[in-house]
Structure formats: structure tokens, C-alpha cells
Amino acid sequence: MKKATSLDIAHLARVSQSTVSRALRNSPLVNPDTRRRVQDIARQLNYKVDVNARNLRSMKTNTIALLLCEDPGGGAAQINPFFLSILGSVAHAVARRGYDLLVSFQQLSEDWQADYEHANRADGIILLGYGNYNDYLKKISELEQAEAHFITWGPVIPGQPGLFIGCDNRKGGYQATERLIAAGRRHIGFVGEISDGCPEFRDRFRGYRQALEAAGLNADAALQIDGESSEKDGHRAALQLLESGRPFDALVCASDLLAIGAISALRHAGHRVPDAVSVIGFDDIPTAAHMTPALTTVRQDTVEAGQVLVEKLLQLIAGKPVDSMLLPTELIVRESCGGPADQR
């Protein structure tokens, strides 16, 4: 048995195909009785509107694309849980608005924007990890003139081209460091890459420096160790710091994964966390609360992040003016920083 079309319904309902189309979309132009009749028949036939035909004709796709560009090589399981959390939130938000969500985890292609929007695959694009920030900015600038519809999770910098949503990284770094200082720590390290290809980590680092300064402590450049993203990077960074012989009693890590790796390295080297070394992460990924010790961290609200990304993108698609937006961070105090925990 072939798939039913709107024409089949039209014949059965003894109306024209255009009336069927209208009835199915609840157009006020069609008589309520007719509408009901048509919809009943459609249900009986298990009819569903062909989205390709609809999209082609109406020149829109009702689809959002989410590009997550953090390819760790062959493996697939290694995607940062923070991004996956946003993905989950985005998926919900998109569904709530009646859109479909197209997901791709590939490296950013040469012209990702055209591939998705121009090819009428999606009405707009959400970008979640864009690789090198500078390359990305250049690409964005090119795209600015074309009326492209995309939004990026990343650093919110005034005057920067493109539309960005991100959290207050500087403040987050400040909050974490401040807390460690209040707990009596004086030799606080920072784990995270601060090259200008990583503006978010760099901002967290800025906050860290500012907190030290505010407390009258002077920062020791040797206590900053690069680390890109994974647990492995954090592990390596902590080892490197230990080997340097430089004394330290606390670490601010630019992400939870880095913190997890660092803690693992510290403990296996015989340093107790938080007794010997306090550690604070960044992101508040789901496992942070369930580790031992439970991870103190700077939360980025992924649920809100996803919602904001979707809402703003839809506004952009609708042609409304949209601005970048800075989301607040919150320090979640658990066990890994020492001192009394506020919550679990």
C-alpha cells in the first residue's frame, strides 16, 4: 500500500486538494465541519505531511542545525559533557518550538554555513565549539555580509562580529580564586590554556589574576600550566606542576575535565584533595557532584544556555534584531576546595 497524499484525502473527502492542505494546517478559511472531516480521514489513512514538499514549497525548513566541532580524532565518546548538556537543552528547546534538530559532530567544513543554510537543510545554525577562535572569527566576518543565521556559544566580546552567547568567564575565574584565598590558600595554580586561540580560558585566567591581586597576592607565572580540554590534559598538567617542584596548595582549573584529570594525578602522587591541595573546576558537568571528593566548580547553566541559544537564533531567523548575551556563573561549593560545603 502506497503512502497517502493530500490528493488521496481530497478525493475521499470530496474536496479539492488545496482545501485539504488548508484544513490540515487549521486555516480559518475552511469550514469547521470540512476541517474535521478532512482531519478524520487524514488520521485514518495515517497521513503525514511530506516535509520535503512542504519545505520546498514554503521555502523554509523548520529545522535548526547544531554543529559541535570538537572532534577528538577517531573516538566518539570523548565529547565534553558540558557541550552534551547544552545539546540536551537545545534539543528540548528546539522541540518545544516545533523545530527539528540536525546534529553534526564533524570538524567544521570549509563552508559549513552554506552546507546547511544555503542548501536549505536548516533555517539557522548553532555552533558549539568552533576550533581555533581566530580562524573562526575570520570566517564569521566573511559571513556577516551574507544574511546568515547562526549563533555561537563562546566568548562575549563587545564589538566582535557575529552573535555570541557565553557566560561571564572572568567573573567565574574570580569567584573560584576568591574562594580558595578565603580558605587560606596562598599558592594557587591555574590549569588551562591561555593562548589567544582560547579566549574563554583566557578570561577565566584574567579573573584568577584579578582575584589574586585584589587579595594582595602576587601571581607566580610558573603556576599556570596549559591544558586544552580533556582529563588527560589535566592529568598531564598536574604532573608537570608537581615535577616543577614549585609548591602549590590549590588549583583553579579552566574546566571540570581538567580538574578531574588533575585530581586523579594529585591523588596518585600521594597528595590528598582537598587537604593538601584544593581544586576548583569550571562548568559543573553532571558527574561533578558525584565524584569523590565532590567537585567544587563554577557552574555554567547549560539549561538556560540551550534555551537562550535557541530563542535568540529563532529571533534572528524571524528577522528581529538580536544581541549577544552574557550569562551569569555561580560558584558551587562542594568538597574539593576544602572548607565547609554549601551544598552537594
Added chain:
Amino acid sequence: MKKATSLDIAHLARVSQSTVSRALRNSPLVNPDTRRRVQDIARQLNYKVDVNARNLRSMKTNTIALLLCEDPGGGAAQINPFFLSILGSVAHAVARRGYDLLVSFQQLSEDWQADYEHANRADGIILLGYGNYNDYLKKISELEQAEAHFITWGPVIPGQPGLFIGCDNRKGGYQATERLIAAGRRHIGFVGEISDGCPEFRDRFRGYRQALEAAGLNADAALQIDGESSEKDGHRAALQLLESGRPFDALVCASDLLAIGAISALRHAGHRVPDAVSVIGFDDIPTAAHMTPALTTVRQDTVEAGQVLVEKLLQLIAGKPVDSMLLPTELIVRESCGGPADQR
């Protein structure tokens, strides 16, 4: 400037629109010179084939839908990392085959199959957590007659309708339990729901029972505590077990999340893991290796799972005969089970 169409290219290349279509698809019917010329022009115009038009005309979508039906209510971050790992692998596999991936995290709708396949949104569907197994089976049976294209991650049961990919849950349960027995544990509990709505957990439980029997130990029904999926469930289950006063020295948990929750509860009740209580999980989610203690667990290979799901589904779509498939499990020995660790 309007979007270029194949007709625009045809004019510029002084050929017919059909030749353009053929040239862009690398058809051998078109002269290599012409092809090059057409493709050059297409590139200059930043032309991309309109996927809606292509899909409509060619009656296929080049898209796979992934439905993840594990809605934890409002939140979004609570999706089981195990499924997210499969999602990642699926995304890669799908991309490698030139397909797009549509993702939905909603609860399964009344007719999810029609919504996606019938509506020409996708050529096939991957299901990743189907809610209640019995309801789902009923639905599948209905769908069997329609020539639906979908594949499910779940229990592989001979004679069962539908196409399933899953790991050898019974064996996994056996491996975990066997190990604990070898480590000298004699009062081994099981955390995980074993109602017939959860055939996978139930199989893991079967393996657990068989291992106990094989060792001449008799299972104590009071040492089995239900737990659905989250850390919270595991936490609660462990507390319940502690409160029962029943002595136990090890836990087999039906998932890593349950294990994480259980460990957290045990430790906060003053029981050291693995010294007082050994714990083994199931799944090998990314954090398992980085916890303290590192979690011993039964690995399900998510990378292979994703690849197999995609390959089999594509075969099904291509009309080839496809069978369900059982994937092997592997016990990853780390710290939480006591005894020497094989690997990290």
C-alpha cells in the same frame, strides 16, 4: 542577491539544466570537460543543491533520525552518558556515510515512526531508550507489517519482533559477579530494577544469579534493590540496603550511574570502597576511569555500538536482510572492586 539555482548555472554554462544536475552528481553520462566547467561555475556561485528539492524528487531523505526517549522531566542535562556516547558514535558513523542526523530527545510520541519516516523526514530511525519495554514491543509488532525502517538498542531476544542491537547483558552480569567472588566477597548485592519492563537489567541480574550459583553461593533476595537509572536512584538503593541491616560486602550495579550514586551513599555512611564494600558498575561511561576510586565496570563498546546500529540500519533501508546482533562485553578492572587493577 538571490540564491543560485541549477538553472542559473545552466545558463552560464550554456547547457541544459539536466546536464547541470548530472554534472554536479558526477554522472558518467556527462563529458568530463562539461562537468568541470559546470562544477567550476557552481563553486563560483557558491551553489548548493537544495536538499528539499532533491529529496522530494528522489523520494529519499539521506537522513537518519535518532530518538532518545529518556526524558527526565524538565531538566536536560540528566541524560545517561552511556547513550550520549552512542549518540556521538552514531553521529560519526552517519556522517561517514554521507547521511544527516536528526536528533530528538522527546518522549516517544504516539506514532514516532510515521512522524519521521512516513513524513519523509528520515529514511530510517535509531531508538535509544524506548521507555517501557512491553509497550514498545507492542508498538513494534504493529509496525512489523508496515515496511518500517528502524533499529533499537536494547535486549537481543531470539524470536522477538523488530531489529535489536545490544550487548550480552547476562554475560556482563556474570563477569562482574564472578570477579567479586574471586576477590573473596560472599555477600554480594545487586542494584537495578529487574521488572520485566527492564529486560536488560533483568539479564544482568540473571548473570549475577548464575555466577553465584556457579560458586555455590545462594542468593539472598533481600540483597537485590531496585534502581532505575540515575545516580539518585543508586544513592537511594544503597541507603535502603544499609538501613535494612543486612550485611553485604559487594554490590553489582546495573549501570555506572547507579554505581556512582551507590558509592557516594556508602562513603558518606562511612563505608570505604572498595575496602569495606566492593562495587562494580555497568557501561563504562567516560568518567568511570577518572573517579576515585576508579570504577570497575562492564564495558559496552559504544563506538562499535553506534557503528553497528548505523550499518545495519542502512542495510535495512537498502532492502537487504538484517538480523539482530549481540555485542560482547568486557570487564574493565579498576579500583572499586578491590584486588589488583588490570588497567586504569
Added chain:
DNA sequence: AAGCGAAATGTAAGCGCTTTCATTGGCGGA
């Protein structure tokens, strides 16, 4: 020189829908 087949291209018919514009019928006001 005629004929024929293969290679290359052109022609045109839709895929199933949305939407504009035209048509119909019924009813109230003049």
C-alpha cells in the same frame, strides 16, 4: 556515401505541497 550505434545533451514530466487568484453560492439590504 549511406547507415548505425554510442556518447552527450536536451526536453519535459512530475515529486507533494502551499498559495494566489478566481469562482461559487447564499443572504441581506436597497
Added chain:
DNA sequence: TCCGCCAATGAAAGCGCTTACATTTCGCTT
């Protein structure tokens, strides 16, 4: 009684592409 108007419906034109079929061209055989 006639006209105009509104509500409801129908007719038809594509959206941009793929593809079956028709046509042209050209090199070769006979």
C-alpha cells in the same frame, strides 16, 4: 427582485530538482 458581499472552495502555478525518454552529433563500418 436585483445586486453586492462574504465565506468557502476550487483551479492552477510553481518551489528546484531528478530522471525517463527523445534528440543530436560524430566516428566508423560496410
